[in-house]
Amino acid sequence: MNSELQAADGKFLDLVNGNRPKILKICRVYAWNREDQEDLHQEILFQIWRGLPQLRDDSYADTWLYRTALNTAIGFLRKRASRHARTVPFEDGHLRQLAETQDGGSPEPDAQLAALYEAIAQLDGVEKALITLFLEDLSYEQIAQVMGLNSSHVGVLLHRVKKKLSAMIKEKAQ
Amino acid sequence: MNDDALKKLWREQPLPLPPTLTGPQAIASINQKMRRFERTIWWRDFREVAACLVVAGVFGCFFFMCPTALARAGCVITVLSAVFIGWRLLSSKRRAGKDNPNAPVMEALQGELSKVENQIRLLRSVWWWYILPLTVGYETFFFGVNRNAADRAVFVSVGVLMGLAINWLNQYAVRKYLMPLKEELESLLGKSTPTP
Numbered sequence: 022m023n024s025e026l027q028a029a030d031g032k033f034l035d036l037v038n039g040n041r042p043k044i045l046k047i048c049r050v051y052a053w054n055r056e057d058q059e060d061l062h063q064e065i066l067f068q069i070w071r072g073l074p075q076l077r078d079d080s081y082a083d084t085w086l087y088r089t090a091l092n093t094a095i096g097f098l099r100k101r102a103s104r105h106a107r108t109v110p111f112e113d114g115h116l117r118q119l120a121e122t123q124d125g126g127s128p129e130p131d132a133q134l135a136a137l138y139e140a141i142a143q144l145d146g147v148e149k150a151l152i153t154l155f156l157e158d159l160s161y162e163q164i165a166q167v168m169g170l171n172s173s174h175v176g177v178l179l180h181r182v183k184k185k186l187s188a189m190i191k192e193k194a195q
Numbered sequence: 196m197n198d199d200a201l202k203k204l205w206r207e208q209p210l211p212l213p214p215t216l217t218g219p220q221a222i223a224s225i226n227q228k229m230r231r232f233e234r235t236i237w238w239r240d241f242r243e244v245a246a247c248l249v250v251a252g253v254f255g256c257f258f259f260m261c262p263t264a265l266a267r268a269g270c271v272i273t274v275l276s277a278v279f280i281g282w283r284l285l286s287s288k289r290r291a292g293k294d295n296p297n298a299p300v301m302e303a304l305q306g307e308l309s310k311v312e313n314q315i316r317l318l319r320s321v322w323w324w325y326i327l328p329l330t331v332g333y334e335t336f337f338f339g340v341n342r343n344a345a346d347r348a349v350f351v352s353v354g355v356l357m358g359l360a361i362n363w364l365n366q367y368a369v370r371k372y373l374m375p376l377k378e379e380l381e382s383l384l385g386k387s388t389p390t391p
Binding site: 042045046062076085089091131133134137146157168187190 | 204205213229300379
């Protein structure tokens with residue numbers, strides 16, 4: 022019993038530590054400032070811990086982790102939006118977020134990255150999930166498994182989201 | 196910017212990674228959060244059922260002390276109403292199902308939508324399953340213990356006004372919070388159906 026618990030603890034730590042960049046990028050996509058990012062990060066860790074007994078086959082760990090993190094993030098976004106009624110304007114909030122979360126090295130946030138995050142911020146929860154998975158270099162098949170859609174539909178949706186994103190980035194650049 | 200350039204930009208972004216989680220402290224802290232979460236859920240369910248049990252208990256005792264048949268009938272109606280309300284709250288919660296944060300994104304959203312729709316149904320019909328049975332119960336009880344016409348008129352008016360106010364608050368919550376949430380979820384789920 023004790024060794025089972027220790028195995029679960031070890032599995033959790035491996036999963037979380039091995040996927041820190043993925044989790045952090047999802048937090049940056051869905052949360053508007055550092056404080057919210059930290060809250061969302063904690064919430065994702067909690068949901069991973071809560072759902073861990075359901076992860077029976079480790080070969081699905083990646084898909085499972087993305088599902089858990091994205092579901093938590095979409096729920097978080099909805100709760101925050103209704104609680105704050107978007108008192109932090111998206112644009113300012115996001116630019117500040119990028120500036121705040123730079124590694125302390127460069128004082129100027131990377132303009133292209135800032136433009137990308139700013140454009141992503143204007144997408145809805147599902148579009149954010151799709152574009153994040155695409156940028157994380159998942160195949161259509163893998164995205165379909167995370168989202169619960171079929172691959173061809175993922176292709177259609179991604180095409181639309183990328184078009185929208187590109188238009189927003191261009192508009193911002195002009 | 197093409198797809199590869201976007202992916203490169205994404206991959207190479209500077210990330211202030213949180214410290215690596217190690218050892219028993221990290222596990223203890225997450226376990227503590229888990230216990231807090233379970234306690235919150237338990238208390239929430241307990242409060243809903245406890246209120247019904249208190250009402251049923253109080254009017255159950257009154258039943259044996261009431262001088263008139265009408266008052267006793269009022270007690271019976273109130274006790275049955277409280278039991279029915281408790282059952283309705285619990286069964287609707289059970290029907291809505293549990294959260295599944297590990298489900299595919301669209302499935303999890305569908306689950307959320309079902310919960311919101313269930314909540315809307317519950318609040319829209321609050322007059323019939325909550326306010327009316329209780330009001331009829333305690334008004335009947337009051338009529339059984341007080342024969343003064345003026346007192347009865349005041350009590351009925353206050354009871355009806357309270358019922359209307361509770362109903363209005365519930366409908367306001369549906370309009371103000373639940374309908375926008377339902378529309379948002381439907382709009383997100385709209386993407387799961389391919390359009391030409």
